[in-house]
Amino acid sequence: MGAFFDQDLSPVLRMADNQDLEFLVNLLQKQLTSTLGAYEAYKKHHPNHRMYADAIAAELCEFGGNSFANLYRGQGPAYQSIVCDVAAKLKVPYNKKQSAEMIEDSILRVVLEKALERMSDEEKRELLKASGGTFHFSAKGAALTAAVIALFRAGGFKSYQITVILVSAIAKAILGHGLAFGTMATITYAASIMVGPVGWALTGIWTAVDIAGPAYRVTTPAVLYVAMLRKKIAFESGKGEKECIQSDDDLIFFRKNLVRTLDKYGIFVLDPFRPFVNRSYWEEIVRKLAKCDLTPDEQRLVAIIRKQLPPLPSQEDDRERESD
Structure with a gap:
């Protein structure tokens, strides 16, 4: 058939x-x-x-x-x-x-x-x-x-x-x-x-x-x-990744999931509630998670973190800072 x-x-x-x-x-x-x-x-x-x-x-x-x-x-x-x-x-x-x-x-x-x-x-x-x-x-x-x-x-x-x-x-x-x-x-x-x-x-x-x-x-x-x-x-x-964090309630759910995932893989972080503007801090968490055998849902968690991070400064921004 x-x-x-x-x-x-x-x-x-x-x-x-x-x-x-x-x-x-x-x-x-x-x-x-x-x-x-x-x-x-x-x-x-x-x-x-x-x-x-x-x-x-x-x-x-x-x-x-x-x-x-x-x-x-x-x-x-x-x-x-x-x-x-x-x-x-x-x-x-x-x-x-x-x-x-x-x-x-x-x-x-x-x-x-x-x-x-x-x-x-x-x-x-x-x-x-x-x-x-x-x-x-x-x-x-x-x-x-x-x-x-x-x-x-x-x-x-x-x-x-x-x-x-x-x-x-x-x-x-x-x-x-x-x-x-x-x-x-x-x-x-x-x-x-x-x-x-x-x-x-x-x-x-x-x-x-x-x-x-x-x-x-x-x-x-x-x-x-x-x-x-x-x-x-x-x-x-x-x-839906960006939509996942639209309100304080969404953020609370996200943080609970993050804490559970970090505990599961024995990853210790000082502050899992630090704002996303701290790009280097969150990149380190992503690097640690990337070394783990993540489930599909946990992989999406990492993708959501990446979506929330501020963009990297461009070369033009760096030149402007140097000229200042």
Whole structure:
């Protein structure tokens, strides 16, 4: 069986790592009608999921189409069509001319709104805290809901954190366990709320978005998961690195992650909270970390540090100083 390339789906899956793709593979193979195992790439490379990312894309799209139509086309419908179909079933406002990414975001927002309807004020506050949001201590009800939605719609790393928490809840409801998380403190702290009351409330949201029929039990969580992967890849590719530190709350999360990483590798520094303008100080920390066998999340931590450092003085600046 041959795989195919979908412009809105295949690039995302090709850029994902094996851990990222594990959920989709498990989701597809839970279905009695799954044919993923029949692909030559799967037979040759499983469990190295990255080597058959196109087969995963093809199988996912097969579930989004009618069997007879798939047979006529020779493959499933385009991913964009599946995203629109899921949006329509969930009563999410969308325009077919919008990109798949924009419609995915709309779907995530509606699912988040449904989740918030089921949560108490205290659970909403905990979700905001886990996502790095701020709120007035007296805020409650609709004000807290609006704060979470505003944080999600603002984009950036905080929006990604909310998405991770939301999709992990759905993964737990479907597979019996949440998503695997890296060591990045901002994510692991957010993920930690999944074991408490907030996690219980969020896990129950699947009953609010579950659609009758086996196809939608694949395409709905798959679209939500791909939306999360798209945000993750955008952050890792550099688009989100600068966004990671936009506020005091972001800085606090970053510092906690830094301290944890330095402790892990036995790296002693006098002041892990020194301002980034001290370029030589932070360059020394980066050099020490570069000698360690860092995880991908820890490598991104180093990349974030580098992004925050002030630029090196140019030769013209040096000449101007000498002339002074």
